[in-house]
Structures are given as structure tokens and as C-alpha cells.
Amino acid sequence: MSDFEPIVKIRGLTKHFKKHTALAGVDLDIYPGRIIGLLGPNGCGKSTLIRHIIGLYLPSQGTCMTFGKNAADLGQKELCRIGYAHQEGQLLDWMNVEQLIRYVSAFYPKWNKDLELRYTQDFEIRMKDRVGSLSPGQRQKLAILLAIGHEPDLLILDEPASALDPIARAQFLELLLNIIQQEGKIILIASHILTDVEKIIDHVIMMNGGRIIKNQGLDNLLESYLHVRLTSIGKELPQELSFEKALFCQKDNYQALIVFETPDLDSFKAQAERLNCRVDIHALPLEDLYRVIMRSQH
């Protein structure tokens, strides 16, 4: 980590939309040099949070500071350091691809032409195609290019790969990795495709119901959940069986499947020995972990 000063500082952020509360008191610091996965079910407030960070929405309560300034008052200079791409975005349909890229790049002080060239070649985006006639996948690729071309310090991608086929997704991830070679930048990806995202992110923020429920490093998070299978070697397992810090437990006469959150492994293993059981410990993949956490919220 190069800096210790967070680039985004959010305190007590609350947002009401008429009767619906999209965000309920969010506190968050985002430090530079991270790739963050913003996960959560539909309607949990991911997009709302993102829009506060880039200064579109005004909070009902609380503050949101980006680059040290109030997000709503971001000036030209700060905005040039931000890149944002989202999937429902409308592009200017009447232009062709080349015109659109030239138009957007005209506003930015720097634009990486090599990246643009390589990107359009590798992703097979033809310059002379009209934007209105592009397929949704190509449109998404173009939106991403417009967001990354000016090498932003804060890159926010809202569902960037949802319309891409598996090959395009792999290419996109590689491209992202090429971008993050530089220090001090932040990439924030809100995505449902966890299998892609977990390869490159190092930090996870999980949201539900307008609140942040997890804000941890990815490795930390993966290591704190365990999936354990308990198999009795001898007799039947007792009917009443409880474990400390167990989130879920499925059992029949001889076996039990348990999901733990940061358990005390030693005491658990001792318990298993007393019961004369075999213990198989597995890690929980991110997708399962995500479901486990979401379910335990209810």
C-alpha cells in the first residue's frame, strides 16, 4: 500500500427515495491500490452507493468524500480521475464508434491511444460501425473502453461483464489486470459473476438492504468460513448436537454438515474426538460463501 489516506471516505451515508430507503447509514473507507468487489443482491444499494461516490446523488444524510472533497462538489480535475461504466448506459446511437471515442476522449487531458488500439483490435470492435447497431455485448465493451481509456485513478465498473460471452470475459479480466499494474489506483467492480470477480479482487464489500455487511480482504473472508463434514466412526451421533459459531448444520444419524464462521478449530477438533468422529474440512468457494452470508442475514 502506498498511501494510508483513503481515497473515498463515507460516514453515515443514508439515502431515501420517497418511501424507499436505499442506503441506511453506510460507513466505508476505500484505500488506494485495491481491487474491490462490491457484491450484493439486486436492489441492495450497490448502484446507489456508487453514484454517491462519483457525485451524482446527494445524500439524504451523512457525508461522502472522494479525493478529499465532498463528492457532490467534485471539480473538473477530480472528475478526470474517475472512470465509470455501467450496463444500462445509453450511448450516443447516431455516432459511429470512432466518432464516439474521439468525442469522449476530447474531454480528458490524457488518453491512452495504445490501449484503445489494442482494445479495439482484441475485442473486435470495428471503428466504422454505428453505435446504435452494436449488439449488447459490444456496447458493453465500448462502454468499458470509454471508462478506462483515460487511465482513471478510480475506476468503477457496474456489472461490466454481464453481457459478455466467456471468452470476452476472460479477455476483459486480463485487460483489467494489465491496468492495475500501476500502483495507487482503485478498481471497484460491482458484479454478480462471482467466479470471474474472485480471481482478481483482493477486497470484498458485501451489501444487503442498504447496509454493508462485510468489508474484508478476500483471503481473510475465505479463510474465516469453513465447511466441515463430521462422520461418525463408531456409534450414532447424539440427537442434540450444537457447535459454537456454526451458521448452518445439517445432520442425520451418522453425519453432520456444518458451516462455521471463524471457529475455534482446536476446541472443535477436541469435540469431534470425543464424539469419535472423522472431520473433513473444506474451504467454501466465494459463491457458496456469498449465499451462506446472505441467508444468515435473515
Add this chain to the structure above:
Amino acid sequence: MKFQEPPFFNKKYYYNIPGFKDLMILDIDYHSGVPIYRQIIDQVREQIMGGLLKEGDQLMPVRELSAMLTINPMTVSKAYSAMEAEGLLERRRGIGLFIVGIEPLRKDKAKEAHVEALLNKAVITARQFGLSSKKMQKILDELFAKYQADDRSLSDE
């Protein structure tokens, strides 16, 4: 073994180009739930113990390895730092990271511990199935006879 394809953009990982002998093969399961850095550490350790990586071998630089595995370079960095702290690697300034010579006693202890962990499961299963200790021993001996580590080939029956 999980199918792991080389990256799209960087073609040099398709072939072991002569002169580029520092290709490190790691079999990472991205979706297993085991943190990637931990898998790197475990596999490097296993390769050291198995003699695939010898003392003085240079590890792939962070950028190269992360590009090859298509993962975040910070993950590789984390793995390397952890191994460095453990004493498996040493950093030679300006050049790179190198495998450190580990004293045979420590190495042997680590090997034993690793094999014991693997055998643990086998023993428990044998117990569950009701196999006797003698039976287990017989199986072990047979298996031992089959594989000989010296020339890394199956012996003729």
C-alpha cells in the same frame, strides 16, 4: 487437475520456449474457496519438498506469474512475502526471489508432517471401513514397491 489455459494476450506461455526455463507450473483452483495466495504457498512448498524446485532456483517475478495465472499481482506478492517470512525464499536485491537452502532436518520434518496429514485421512477411512492395521500395512508396502522416487517411473511388475 483443473484445466488452466494460458492467458489470451501473452502468447509466450503456450510453449516452454528454450531459454525461458523459469516457467513455474502451479495448479491453482480459483473457485475452491482456498485463498489463491495460500495455494501458491502450499504448492511451492510441496515442489521444494519434492525436489521440483531446488535451492538457488529463481522464482518467476510477480508480474510474470500473475499474468500467467491471470490473477491480481498483489496476491502473488502476498504469497511471496509470506514465504519469505517463513524462510523459504530470499530476496536478492536487483535480481529477484530465490529458493533458500533449507537444512535437511527441517526439510525432513516438514515432509513427514505433510505425508502424515495425507495419511490421516486414509487411516480414518480405513478405521471406518473396519480395516485392520496389518491390512493397512500390507497395502502400504505394496504401494511403496510400486513407485520408486529415484527414477520417477513405474517399476515393472
Add this chain to the structure above:
Amino acid sequence: MKGITANLKLLYQTREMWGWYFLFFISILHILSSFFTPQSRHITDLSYNWDLIAPLLPLAVWGCAMGRLAASIWTKPISFCMPGHIRTSRKMLTLMGIAVASVTSLIMMIFPFWLTLKPLNIVTLFSFYLLIYCLSVITSILFNKLVFVIPYLVLFVMPLMNRLEMLSLIQNILLNDTWSSLFVCWAVILLIYYVVGTKYLPRRMCGAPSMTFFVGSEAPGSDLYSTPLPQNNPLPKRIAGAVNQFFLVRIQYNKSSSIVPHIWGRIYVILGSFISNWRVIFFDGPIIFLAAAIFINSIRVIDLQSFLYSFIGLLGGHICVMSGSDIFLPVDRRGRFFSELTALMTAISIMLIITGLFAFLSRILPHSVTSFINLTWSSNFVTLHVKYIFITMILLPITGGLLILFRKKSFLFILTVTGIAIFLLGAHYHMIKKIGFAFSAFNIPSIVLLTALSFGFYMAIIYYSVIKRSLFLRN
């Protein structure tokens, strides 16, 4: 019956149908207004009467509308897999046809319009109305690609109708040669009924582009199988290139400023969407305008000048909110404020140019054309006086401001409100004059004051929405 109920729902849920209803409404208005100004028609001479044929136009419009409904179902490949889609559509069409023909015949029975009718005549009339309906249905289905011509045709046909002696001839035949007319009508009706029931039409239409009524593109993703009307015709490359260069250079040169590039950018984007639709603007636009002028002229309850200028003002307000894109550009709130202001200025400039053009055109229209337009029975052709442009100048910012305030409301809502506003403003101009509001006095100071007020209103709105409120993209 379920199929029919589902189809009935389409009647009020689809945006396109509301366009057809509007046209239907206009044609009915036209017919009604003609009945209220009978002095120019030869009612005394019954042999020239064609009152009974008058509903021809609304019936045709209704037939086209229903035909479009069936076509929109049949162009979607998925409907091909639905059981009974042909039968259900035909049932629906028949139902609508019988309904509208019955209603019209009923009206003719109650108000025979200076004619004595025998019971058998009603039957003949019913058959004739049904025939018109069926012919319209089949035409609008067969000429799928040309459907956007229909609204113009309708608007043009209206004033021509009372010049067509053929119409009174048809009426005479219907009333006198009952049996032969009945035979002809029902032969054609049954033929059409049979054809609609076969697979021929759905097969022909499956996967064909579904043409929409509105001149413009539908909301994204609303109709996967429809292609928008021919628009987005790129300009010749050299002109397009020069235009691009002009704007891009200015944007790039000023990119350090937070305001100037966005001013140029906004003009570029608005002009771009206009120019890329140039065929629509320069061909469809004037046609609509002219047709509207003819129609309004024939209605006689509305003052033409105020109508047209309000029309332009209200339509121009929409330019202030178009050119939407969700690309995240580095524009801070101040820049957005000036960008919105630029949108207003651009909209006004465009509208001024268009109005000037039409006023000029209306002045130099040759005599033959004006006499053609004088076919409407009671009025003279009115040339546009540019001095009434103040109406546009006042209305445009207000419309733009309201559209920005209510940006979340649906397109249909906005269209309805705009339409009502146009009619009210056009219709009550005289009344307003009589009541004696300031601007009706036509003196310069009051006009200037009102213009300044409406501009101030717009600026207040954009200040509020850009600086004080949460933003959605669309820059």
C-alpha cells in the same frame, strides 16, 4: 376467450395504439366539425349528399389501427408458435370491425342527416362500413413497410373529401342499388375474412420489421424485432468529417476549462442527433407541419397563428431534454448548468430557423397551392406572421423547464399533456385576448417581460435540478 382478452389488453397498453387513437380522434373531429359548418356544402341538393359515407375516414383509420395490432403480433416469431394465433387475431379483428361498424350504423340510424332511410339501407350501410374496415385492415397489413405514410395520407385526404364527387355517387348506389351493393360488399368481406384466416399473412410477416407509428426510435429493448423508421442517415463523409472536426477541435482546445467544452459538446450532440435524422427533419417534418396547418385550418375553432407557434414552442422544449447519453463525462455541476443553458439556446435557435423557413415558405407559396389548400370549406389560407414568434419564445423555456422537472414521467404522459396544452393555447387565444392579459396587448415591454420571466423560470429550474438535486446521467 382468453386470447381475445389478452389482445384487448394490448389495445390500451401499447404506445403505438395511442398514436392511432389520436389520429382516429382527429378524423372524427374533422367529420364532426364539417357537420357543424354546413353552409358551404350542398345540403339542399340531396344528390350531392355524402353524409352517410363521411365516417369512411375514421373507419379506415380504425381499420389500419387494428391491422397494425395484428401485424405487430404476427411479426414476432414467437407468436408463430402460439396455438391459434391466427384464429384469435382474426376473432379480434372481426370483433372490432363489427363493433365499429355497428356503432356507426347506429349513429346513422339515429341521425339520418336529411335523408330518409329504409331499414334495408341500414343493413347496406353496415356492410359498407364493414367493407371499408376490412379493406383498411388488409391494406395496413400488406403494406407493412409503408405504414408510416398513412398518417400523412389521412391528413391530406380530409380536406379533399368534399371535392370527391365519387363519394356522393357511392352513397347513391348504396341507397338505391341495395342488392348489388350488398353482394359486392359481402363478397369482398368474406374474401378478406378467409385470407386473414389462412397462414399466408402470418407467414409473410414473420420476422419482418415491425414499423412503428411514431417517427423516432422506440425505447431500447421494447421491441426486439422492430427496426426504427429510416433515420440516422449519415451525411456525406466529407461534411460529417468537417462538422466533427469543428466541434472536436473546440472541445479539445478548451478542455482545461470546466464550462466551455461542455457547451460545445452539448451543441454537437444536439445538432448531431438532428442532422443524423435529416431525412426525417427535412421531409417528414414539413409534411407534418403542412398537414397540421391544413387540418387546423379546416377546424375553424382554433386560431392558426397561435396554434402553430405554440406547437413549435412546445415541441422545441423537447429539444432541451433530448441528446441523452449515460456516458460519464468529467463535467462538474457548473458545467452541467451551462450545458443545460446551451441546450435551451440551441433549441431556440433551431426553432427560430425552422419557423423562419416556414413563414417564408408560406409567404411565397404559389397561388395554385393556396387554392388547393382552400379546399377546406370556409377559410382562407393564413400566412404565418413572424411577429407571433414571441409565443414560441415564451413557451419553449417553460416547456423545457417542466420537462426537466418531470423527467421521470412517462413519455405518454408528456405527450398527452403537451397535446392538451397545444389545443388549449391555440383554442383560447381569442378568449385570452378578450380577458386582456398583459401579453395580449402586444406591446413590446410586456412581451419582453414575459420572455424574461420564462427564461428566468428555466434558469431557476436548471439551477435547482443541476446544483441542488441528485443527477441522473444524460449529459
